[in-house]
Amino acid sequence: MPAIDYRRQTILITGASSGIGESFARALAARGSDLVLVARRRARLEALATELERSHGVTATVISQDLGSSSAGADLSAATAAAGLRVTGIINNAGFGSFGDFVDEDADLFAREIAVDISAPVQISGAFLPGMVAEGEGFLINVASMSAYVPTPRMxxxxxxxxxxxxxxxxxxxxxxASGVTVFALSPGATETEFNTVVGTDDATSRARMRAADDVVLTALAHLQRRYPGPSVIDGTSNKLSANIGRVLSRRRTAELMHRITDPTRRRTPRSASA
Structure with missing residues (x-):
């Protein structure tokens, strides 16, 4: 694909108030892109928008919206149209997790998790992708996770x-x-974001070594600029290696291994006692 002229882009980012979403906003504004910043926390979005506009001379439009809504995609499409914006890129980054045995968790929490993590990206993709395909340009990045590659007990x-x-x-x-539109999934591993804070425990990332959110964004933008970007990209060398676990082990052994890895008692028991 030809090199992207970021100065001609208007890029919508969900979950833009912190973490990977905020890092995407900063990186793209530095490259000259106008932004549509989407999250629930309006005050954070407005502070970020003001900073980016002053620092980089871009336009940053704030849309405070609950992506758990059953009309998330239609609402965002209507809001951008009302603002006179032509969105040329989408980064579906918003999402959250929960940690604990399935039988002990709240069904309402799971319903919201599914709405934000699955329904919203599908709706938003459906709302904006057809227009991009019709125009023969644009990009869609959906943020997945290393959790996509293996069973994740307790999550x-x-x-x-x-x-x-x-x-x-x-x-x-x-x-x-063949449409001229670039689409791919970005899979980060443990990253320095508010993910564990929202979940309520560091056990959600198994105390793994954290990657910086800025590094995740650089991985995504490098993939976006490739001549023939593939359907997905994994951030970090060690994460790329660990994604192959499911190819080496049986489904049973992989599930058993992940059950041990996500067991919080393993990390809280002194080594001598566990031995």
């Missing part, structure tokens, strides 16, 4: 949601690859 809904996003996005890549 069963989150892992399944990210597996859905990975499969969904790779299918869209195949459907649109």
């Amino acid at each position: 069963a809904v989150y892992g399944a949601a990210k597996a859905f996003i990975l499969s969904f996005t790779e299918s869209l890549w195949a459907e649109t690859r």
Whole structure:
């Protein structure tokens, strides 16, 4: 694909108030792109928009919206149209997880998790992708996770949601690859964001070494600029290696291994006692 002129882009980013979404906003504004910043926390979005406009001379439009809504895609499409914006790129980054055995968790929490992590990206993709395909340009990045590649005990809904996003996005890549639109899934591993704070425990990332959110964004933008971007990209060398676990081990052994890895008692028991 030809090099992207970021100064001609208007890019919508969900979950833009912190973490990877905020890092995307900063990186793209530095490259000259106008932005549509979407999240629930309006005050944070407005502060970020003001900073980016002053620093980079771009336009940053704030849309405070709950992506758990059953009309998330239509609402965002209507809001951008009302603002007179032509969105040329989408980054579906918003999402959250929960940690604990499935039988002990709240069904209402799972319903919201599915709405934000699955339904919203599908709706938003459906609202904006057809226009991009019709114009023969644009891009869609859906943020998946390393949890998409293996079973994730104690985060069963989150892992399944990210597996859905990975499969969904790779299918869209195949459907649109001749359209002029770039589509791919981005899979970060443990990253320095508010993810664990929202979940309520560091056990959600198994105390893994954290990657910086800025590094995740650089991985995504480098993939976006490739001549023939593939349907998905994994951030970090060690994450790329660990994604192959499911190819080496049986499904049973992989699930058993992940059950041990996500067991919080393993990390809280002194080594001598566990031995």
